[in-house]
Amino acid sequence: MSKRPVVIDCDPGVDDTLAIFLAASHPELEIRAINPVAGNVGYESTSQNALRLADLIGIDCRVGRGAEEPLIAPCRTAGAIHGKGGLGGYELPEAKRDFDPDYAWDVLWQEARRAEGELEVVTLGPMTNLAIALTRYPELKKLIKKITSMVGTAGQGNTNVYAEFNAWVDPHACEIVFQSGIPIAMCGLDGNDTCTLSGEELYAIMERPSRITPVTRHVAHFIHERNTLQWHLPSSTIHDLVTMACFIDPSIATYEPCYTTCETRSSISAGQTVVDLYHVSGKAPNVDVLRCADKERFKAMLSEMMDWYTAH
Ligand code: BDR
Ligand code: CA
Numbered sequence: 001m002s003k004r005p006v007v008i009d010c011d012p013g014v015d016d017t018l019a020i021f022l023a024a025s026h027p028e029l030e031i032r033a034i035n036p037v038a039g040n041v042g043y044e045s046t047s048q049n050a051l052r053l054a055d056l057i058g059i060d061c062r063v064g065r066g067a068e069e070p071l072i073a074p075c076r077t078a079g080a081i082h083g084k085g086g087l088g089g090y091e092l093p094e095a096k097r098d099f100d101p102d103y104a105w106d107v108l109w110q111e112a113r114r115a116e117g118e119l120e121v122v123t124l125g126p127m128t129n130l131a132i133a134l135t136r137y138p139e140l141k142k143l144i145k146k147i148t149s150m151v152g153t154a155g156q157g158n159t160n161v162y163a164e165f166n167a168w169v170d171p172h173a174c175e176i177v178f179q180s181g182i183p184i185a186m187c188g189l190d191g192n193d194t195c196t197l198s199g200e201e202l203y204a205i206m207e208r209p210s211r212i213t214p215v216t217r218h219v220a221h222f223i224h225e226r227n228t229l230q231w232h233l234p235s236s237t238i239h240d241l242v243t244m245a246c247f248i249d250p251s252i253a254t255y256e257p258c259y260t261t262c263e264t265r266s267s268i269s270a271g272q273t274v275v276d277l278y279h280v281s282g283k284a285p286n287v288d289v290l291r292c293a294d295k296e297r298f299k300a301m302l303s304e305m306m307d308w309y310t311a312h
Pocket of ligand 2 (some may be wrong): 011
């Protein structure tokens with residue numbers, strides 16, 4: 001069976017880290033690149049984390065040099081949410097490899113050409129790198145098979161009342177991607193929340209012994225303690241992880257195709273993903289919006305991930 005070529009664009013980030021672990025435990029995927037972008041924390045940290053994670057897991061892939069700031073919006077990060085260095089204070093060993101000499105958008109273009117129409121892209125952070133690639137290489141949209149993104153919400157936001165963080169950081173990039181014509185699956189806050197985990201469920205999986213457990217244990221505790229003690233939430237949705245699971249096995253996900261745009265102008269709702277759930281605009285759907293994912297199968301995928309890292 002031929003492998004599924006994929007480029008992961010991300011801003012690690014505690015939940016990006018778990019998503020990358022999940023992807024790397026699926027040998028049917030061929031991870032061509034892990035491209036960093038500024039987002040959860042500054043570019044200096046997200047880029048080092050991407051490099052170090054690729055090294056730690058032992059993935060033979062490129063790590064392109066990504067965007068240090070959004071296209072137009074000011075550079076805003078969420079350091080307090082992801083802790084020191086972006087990984088809740090966990091220090092990964094220094095990377096032995098270096099960045100690819102090419103920029104993330106050039107890496108994406110090169111890999112899309114190499115994959116001859118089969119390349120998929122998963123974005124787990126602001127969509128700046130992908131938007132630059134689409135603008136710089138107009139032919140790229142014909143070469144990307146599908147984009148699966150942790151972005152947006154069809155409900156309430158987590159950054160302003162209406163906007164999800166990744167869309168809010170770079171709304172102009174999000175809108176470029178939405179209007180590109182490439183098939184896109186939007187795994188937003190509300191859809192991902194159908195796979196929210198209690199502390200008991202989360203720790204039972206992430207503390208299972210394996211070679212990545214020092215990281216998964218630390219990160220799981222960081223996320224869940226922040227969510228419950230600081231934010232008083234009953235459970236934890238690890239958004240990038242649910243998104244990656246939906247990418248790996250689309251059969252766990254239920255999508256509704258909807259006409260969707262990203263608000264770039266309003267001072268109240270900048271970054272809102274305006275989802276025409278009831279099809280009132282009469283416009284053709286351009287985005288598959290995640291409505292729910294199968295939580296039991298999601299949990300099973302996470303358990304299998306831990307088993308894989310025990311065996312490899
Ligand atoms: C998204 O923003 C970041 O905090 C997470 O990594 C995730 O990609 C959730 O809004
Ligand atoms: Ca992220």
